[in-house]
Amino acid sequence: MLPREENELLTRIGAHTAMGQTMRRYWIPALLARELEERDGPPVRVRLMGEDLVAFRDSAGRIGLVDEYCPHRRASLWFGRNEDGGLSCVYHGWKFAVDGRCIEQINEPVPFCHKVHLTAYPTVELGGVIWAYMGPPEHTPPLPKFAWTQAPASHRHVSKVIQECNWLQALEGGLDTSHAPIMHRLLRDDAGRGGIKPSSAYVRAKAPALVVDLTDYGYQYAGIRALGDDEQHIRTYHYILPFHQIRASRSETGGRVDAGHIWVPIDDENTMVYNWQYSLADAPLSDEDRLERGIGNGPLHVDPTTFRSKANRSNNYLIDRAVQKTLSFTGIDGVNVQDRAIQETMGAIVDRSREHLGPADKAIIQLRRLLREAVTVAGNGGVPRGVKPSYYELRAAEMVVPRAGDWRSLIGEGLKPEAILETV
Ligand code: FES
Ligand SMILES: [Fe+2]
The missing domain is CATH 3.90.380.10 (Naphthalene 1,2-dioxygenase Alpha Subunit; Chain A, domain 1)
Structure with missing residues (x-):
């Protein structure tokens, strides 16, 4: 038997919950490697730990795991263009690298890319699985080499x-x-x-x-x-x-x-x-x-x-x-x-x-x-x-x-x- 409050404590994993923050101290499987084989291939929707994310493999083979919603006006990046080293939002063309840096703002005469960042989580590919780390960088754990x-x-x-x-x-x-x-x-x-x-x-x-x-x-x-x-x-x-x-x-x-x-x-x-x-x-x-x-x-x-x-x-x-x-x-x-x-x-x-x-x-x-x-x-x-x-x-x-x-x-x-x- 578990009291109700303890049941809540152990089961809820949102980013602001105690268990959610604890679980974010570990490497977490995000998707299978075979879902994301192709460079510049279609992005993949990933719902993970209550967060809506998008995974993509860029032109150089690097993996991005980023917030699904564009930081400009929140369009879904799943519909984005994956090409030339980044993922572009199709609404106004803002483009993001795998680490979440904004690298283009083609609708702006004076781009302000340095002021914009897309949430991006580090990943590692191991055992046919792409793992993500969603916790504080200073607590990054050793790789999950089961x-x-x-x-x-x-x-x-x-x-x-x-x-x-x-x-x-x-x-x-x-x-x-x-x-x-x-x-x-x-x-x-x-x-x-x-x-x-x-x-x-x-x-x-x-x-x-x-x-x-x-x-x-x-x-x-x-x-x-x-x-x-x-x-x-x-x-x-x-x-x-x-x-x-x-x-x-x-x-x-x-x-x-x-x-x-x-x-x-x-x-x-x-x-x-x-x-x-x-x-x-x-x-x-x-x-x-x-x-x-x-x-x-x-x-x-x-x-x-x-x-x-x-x-x-x-x-x-x-x-x-x-x-x-x-x-x-x-x-x-x-x-x-x-x-x-x-x-x-x-x-x-x-x-x-x-x-x-x-x-x-x-x-x-x-x-x-x-x-x-x-x-x-x-x-x-x-x-x-x-x-x-x-x-x-x-x-x-x-x-x-x-x-x-x-x-x-x-x-x-x-x-x-x-x-x-x-x-x-
Ligand atoms: S909503 Fe993405 S570029 Fe405008
Ligand atoms: Fe069983």
Whole structure:
């Protein structure tokens, strides 16, 4: 349960809110690199953190991420001409460089460019994603070089999809291990759709005990599920502030991958979910892997130009009640479609004053605690967790190990003992 004021504090991300200012202390995914490949190509609308922006790649290949509205009389620069080293407003021809400098005012006999500036955010291209920094320049953090961003493009895949609810409830869903083998389970191994098979250890095992290790980037945690008398199933996750998850997974064709999501606020009531994975095998990801058929984030489930989910609230997520009786727990196709559906049913911003949390929600309770702490630290001018680059090499793990013995020592690099500050 969260009191109303705290719910407001953690969920609202406008530029003048405490959480909005805290989140602006980190690099934030703004768009996919493949949306902005062409020099002097069409500008792209980007709504990010409640701000309307436009991205463009200039003649020299540099990326601009600027206020959508021209500082002259507020026309939309999305309609602008991108040519000869800048973006020109088509209303009166004022032209801007990627850093927001005004470089032409062709409607003025005596230009006063030096008095005009367009808001522009620095960007970096890493891992097939264009990231923005929207905070104070003196607090610019180290580059977000997550391990997945360093994988070769042949081994890496990133997609994105709009989720119509607040970023925090989507993030909480991603750190909530107890729902996964329930909501995402199939009813038959041969169901022929995305989901977790009933014969898998994840589904067969008992309800999880959660162990959360706090770290300087957020936390790592393990869901530990008893499996018969002798074994246990362990699945580890990392949470890196403010909105990153890393988890162990399998590609569509069964290859071992690390995967994760980034839940980026579009505004208070909409989230852009980035979905990444990279192959841990020598083999690159295949075309089938990139379709994301089972997980439900690829072109079969998401419009590749609008990034809207084809199954959405207006069509009840295409729930099939016959499938729900016979093949899958939800009757909704696509593992992450199920997540989006059920998290959107909670309302645009869920009323956390009316919830009832239990021990299975421990990771969510700690997540909220860390976010509150980050707001306090950032508000006092300090460096919140997740800014320092201690998260660069993180990996996750999922395996069945004997119940006897120390599970931490058996799961290899999925958890880092040296990173633990406190276990809760
Ligand atoms: S409104 Fe943009 S140049 Fe006048
Ligand atoms: Fe899920």
